[in-house]
Amino acid sequence: MTIQDSGTARPAGRPRSEKAEKAIIDATLDLIGEGMGVSELTIEAIASKAGVGKTTIYRRWSNKEDLIVDALSTLKAPLPELSGTSVRDDLISLVDAMRQESGDLRSRCVMNIAMSEADRYPRLMERFLKRAVEPRREAMRAVIELGIATGELRADLDVEMGMAMISGTMLWHTKWGPAGGLAPDLAERVVDAVLRGMTAS
Amino acid sequence: MTIQDSGTARPAGRPRSEKAEKAIIDATLDLIGEGMGVSELTIEAIASKAGVGKTTIYRRWSNKEDLIVDALSTLKAPLPELSGTSVRDDLISLVDAMRQESGDLRSRCVMNIAMSEADRYPRLMERFLKRAVEPRREAMRAVIELGIATGELRADLDVEMGMAMISGTMLWHTKWGPAGGLAPDLAERVVDAVLRGMTAS
DNA sequence: ACGTTGCGAAACTCAGACGTATCGAAATTA
DNA sequence: TAATTTCGATACGTCTGAGTTTCGCAACGT
Numbered sequence: 001m002t003i004q005d006s007g008t009a010r011p012a013g014r015p016r017s018e019k020a021e022k023a024i025i026d027a028t029l030d031l032i033g034e035g036m037g038v039s040e041l042t043i044e045a046i047a048s049k050a051g052v053g054k055t056t057i058y059r060r061w062s063n064k065e066d067l068i069v070d071a072l073s074t075l076k077a078p079l080p081e082l083s084g085t086s087v088r089d090d091l092i093s094l095v096d097a098m099r100q101e102s103g104d105l106r107s108r109c110v111m112n113i114a115m116s117e118a119d120r121y122p123r124l125m126e127r128f129l130k131r132a133v134e135p136r137r138e139a140m141r142a143v144i145e146l147g148i149a150t151g152e153l154r155a156d157l158d159v160e161m162g163m164a165m166i167s168g169t170m171l172w173h174t175k176w177g178p179a180g181g182l183a184p185d186l187a188e189r190v191v192d193a194v195l196r197g198m199t200a201s
Numbered sequence: 202m203t204i205q206d207s208g209t210a211r212p213a214g215r216p217r218s219e220k221a222e223k224a225i226i227d228a229t230l231d232l233i234g235e236g237m238g239v240s241e242l243t244i245e246a247i248a249s250k251a252g253v254g255k256t257t258i259y260r261r262w263s264n265k266e267d268l269i270v271d272a273l274s275t276l277k278a279p280l281p282e283l284s285g286t287s288v289r290d291d292l293i294s295l296v297d298a299m300r301q302e303s304g305d306l307r308s309r310c311v312m313n314i315a316m317s318e319a320d321r322y323p324r325l326m327e328r329f330l331k332r333a334v335e336p337r338r339e340a341m342r343a344v345i346e347l348g349i350a351t352g353e354l355r356a357d358l359d360v361e362m363g364m365a366m367i368s369g370t371m372l373w374h375t376k377w378g379p380a381g382g383l384a385p386d387l388a389e390r391v392v393d394a395v396l397r398g399m400t401a402s
Numbered sequence: 403a404c405g406t407t408g409c410g411a412a413a414c415t416c417a418g419a420c421g422t423a424t425c426g427a428a429a430t431t432a
Numbered sequence: 433t434a435a436t437t438t439c440g441a442t443a444c445g446t447c448t449g450a451g452t453t454t455c456g457c458a459a460c461g462t
Binding site for chain 1: 236238240241313314316317318320321345348352353354355356358359362363364365366368369370371372373374376390391394395396397398399400401
């Protein structure tokens, strides 16, 4: 009460290790990145990989799902800078960010989880979607709406359909495309293909 | 050796029940359709749901994965009849088949598994892909190539990109579209959107 | 009739993982 | 120094599910 009293009175005793907390979350994400599904993740494996006692985990999270929620929540969406020179360029930037992420094992597996286990762990996904995918959706929506306003894109374009075309085409490549990473120019090719369409002339 | 000797000599004893086998595979697919991932499926749950002893399962499959491989292999791809009147119509038929399947819980969950657990169970997926998705890919590829030949589609169209655009756009809707099923006219809208592209005029 | 094989049910062993409790050591406050 | 809290490690009891075995019965050939 005398010296350190800024807001919350620090209780006596050894303080919790920030490093341990970070190591736990890191280990969790690493294991997810190694292809583990939510139901295959074990607290014991996480503790072991983090070099931490199970106690230290249970002192912070009451169960496995809580831990995973927090771990996924730390994944932020580093949206690319948009040059704004043209809708095409901005879309390419956004799509290329997707391409680069598809090469990262961790992001890739998180995506897998998001797509397949959303039904089973709804509150886990609710939080993750809000944190990680909503910002990207909004960014792309804004670009498309801008394009419609400036006349670069069809005036009668359904914005949701446009997003589905671009993101879906890219998603398809990340899923069923060649194993060894995606070509660097794929983003450009995808955007041009979608902008132009398949019909002749 | 006297009467029934057509090719394989039937061994003595009670023959294996076809019905039990069918019930086992059905129960497996049902549980998958209820949202269970591969690692959450239990032999005991399958046996219980099928009204069958575990023995009967292990007599046929040596482990869980073998059973799931066989179960998924029985899912056939009922490709739609293609009218052949136009590339647009044929594509709509193919995409609408995807839409209808997306409403079926079982197919939906199988798709989830295929997309997220392919890395973890490679031989499971190898077989499933060959059986279930290759035929559809081939059908769509044939339609697109025909369209290029007849001039309905751009001569310089990348066939793989075209497939990615159509299937990916539809995939996007099945994943992040409205919860209560997809609109009946979605296939038509998707195909027209992809054919036309996003660019103005 | 009789031997053989499959059947469902139940009991069993074994491994893995959960979540808790306990330990001595370390870090911090008073 | 004393009290308090966390640390990593380890042991513990419990539970779930894999895969095996046993049992009495049913279905099939000879």
